[in-house]
Amino acid sequence: MQFTPENGRWPSPFNTAAELSRLNGRTIRVADCTLRDGEQQAGIVLDRDDKVEIASALEELGVYEIEAGTVASSEEDREAIAAICELGLKAKISVLCRGLEADIDMAAKLGVWGVRLSFPISDIEREYKLKGISEADYIARMLALIDYAASKNLAVVYSPFDTTRANLPFLRKVAAELARREAVDRLRIVDTTGCALPEAIRLIVENVKEAAPGLAMEIHCHNDFGLSCANTLAGVMAGADYVSTTINGIGERCGNASTEEVVMALEVLCGYDTGIQLSRLKEVSELVDRLSGIAVHANKAVVGYNAFRHEAGMVVAGVLKNPYTAESYDPVLVGQKRDILLGKKSGLVSVKYKAEKLGLDLTEAQMAQMLQTIKQEAVRLKRAVTDAEFVALAKAEIQG
Numbered sequence: 001m002q003f004t005p006e007n008g009r010w011p012s013p014f015n016t017a018a019e020l021s022r023l024n025g026r027t028i029r030v031a032d033c034t035l036r037d038g039e040q041q042a043g044i045v046l047d048r049d050d051k052v053e054i055a056s057a058l059e060e061l062g063v064y065e066i067e068a069g070t071v072a073s074s075e076e077d078r079e080a081i082a083a084i085c086e087l088g089l090k091a092k093i094s095v096l097c098r099g100l101e102a103d104i105d106m107a108a109k110l111g112v113w114g115v116r117l118s119f120p121i122s123d124i125e126r127e128y129k130l131k132g133i134s135e136a137d138y139i140a141r142m143l144a145l146i147d148y149a150a151s152k153n154l155a156v157v158y159s160p161f162d163t164t165r166a167n168l169p170f171l172r173k174v175a176a177e178l179a180r181r182e183a184v185d186r187l188r189i190v191d192t193t194g195c196a197l198p199e200a201i202r203l204i205v206e207n208v209k210e211a212a213p214g215l216a217m218e219i220h221c222h223n224d225f226g227l228s229c230a231n232t233l234a235g236v237m238a239g240a241d242y243v244s245t246t247i248n249g250i251g252e253r254c255g256n257a258s259t260e261e262v263v264m265a266l267e268v269l270c271g272y273d274t275g276i277q278l279s280r281l282k283e284v285s286e287l288v289d290r291l292s293g294i295a296v297h298a299n300k301a302v303v304g305y306n307a308f309r310h311e312a313g314m315v316v317a318g319v320l321k322n323p324y325t326a327e328s329y330d331p332v333l334v335g336q337k338r339d340i341l342l343g344k345k346s347g348l349v350s351v352k353y354k355a356e357k358l359g360l361d362l363t364e365a366q367m368a369q370m371l372q373t374i375k376q377e378a379v380r381l382k383r384a385v386t387d388a389e390f391v392a393l394a395k396a397e398i399q400g
């Protein structure tokens with residue numbers, strides 16, 4: 001029997017339930033916001049050169065759009081945004097603007113494709129950030145801002161801050177108004193505080209779809225409860241065609257849904273096309289790790305150091321015969337590689353594998369002894385045993 005998938009992917013068969021197969025074939029666009037929300041992670045500073053370098057890497061990665069910064073932040077940010085526009089990338093370039101004409105004016109001067117109009121929508125945000133603006137005045141102001149951006153030839157991604165805590169009937173009204181404005185490219189559903197469950201995201205997207213047929217949607221989720229990727233997928237499965245994500249999941253507080261996790265889940269688990277050059281994910285992750293100063297955790301999905309490293313003997317016994325016994329896609333797909341470690345949890349198969357790989361001629365008895373030696377050594381060192389250490393221990397064993 002053959003147990004090797006042709007495209008290097010092996011998702012759960014239960015994913016192909018009717019709903020998912022119905023949606024297969026859709027292209028989901030990645031609107032990466034590493035340079036905007038990513039940089040908002042407390043303490044990160046990306047300078048102009050860093051931003052240009054990351055934007056170029058995102059272009060190579062194949063993202064649809066780069067949210068390049070917040071226009072009001074600083075002169076250096078504006079220079080970086082202008083420099084990114086001058087690169088003439090295929091990716092669309094957008095910037096975050098507050099609900100202020102002055103921000104839109106600044107954006108218009110930079111040569112961007114569009115603005116992301118961030119205008120707080122929930123009752124609590126309107127009370128404390130917009131001086132208690134009423135629902136009627138909010139809609140009037142929103143439309144004026146959209147028209148103003150349109151008069152400057154800017155596309156609008158309308159981004160109601162704190163969408164997931166908005167009053168639903170009000171959000172439906174807002175969406176219906178947005179659908180009537182030609183300049184509005186899409187609505188971004190924003191889970192500002194990361195407080196929504198996947199079911200809530202689904203409900204919101206379905207309501208917007210019903211209230212504003214034809215209005216495209218993007219989904220932007222924060223990770224305060226570790227739900228950002230699941231929530232982003234829920235948004236897509238309910239009908240959002242754009243995802244707003246960051247490389248390595250950097251961003252406000254606990255970060256955003258990470259571009260690499262969302263893309264791989266969309267591609268491997270759901271069967272969507274994202275247009276992303278998957279094999280570049282690891283190198284872009286390393287670039288952002290280096291320039292942001294925020295180290296990627298070893299256990300991080302997709303790009304983490306340990307994502308495809310195996311030590312436990314029961315797992316390795318399967319992996320060495322067929323990696324899909326323990327992995328759902330080939331690490332090469334994302335620019336990673338598989339490794340087998342020797343340590344406290346190893347079994348004899350790992351010792352045999354390493355001995356052969358490293359050209360060591362050990363008898364069965366020597367290998368059995370080596371397994372015990374490796375376990376003791378790993379306990380003593382409180383870590384796995386390196387290949388060099390294994391070779392030295394094996395040579396000592398061979399010499400008796």
Ligand SMILES: CC(=O)SCCNC(=O)CCNC(=O)[C@H](O)C(C)(C)COP(=O)(O)OP(=O)(O)OC[C@H]1O[C@@H](n2cnc3c(N)ncnc32)[C@H](O)[C@@H]1OP(=O)(O)O
Nearest residue numbers: 037040070072073074098099100118119120128129130252
């Ligand atoms: C969760 C998110 O990702 S949201 C995006 C957050 N991003 C950023 O904040 C980017 C970096 N920010 C900055 O550099 C600065 O905050 C700036 C330059 C944008 C603004 O700084 P300042 O000009 O000093 O503004 P200040 O902090 O005084 O706030 C001005 C007012 O704008 C209001 N405001 C906040 N958000 C918005 C909005 N989206 N639209 C309109 N007004 C807003 C504030 O509530 C405040 O109102 P108040 O004067 O009644 O208190």
Ligand SMILES: O=C(O)CCC(=O)C(=O)O
Nearest residue numbers: 037118159161162190192
């Ligand atoms: O209001 C916006 O456009 C988005 C701000 C944001 O990133 C958030 O609220 O999570």
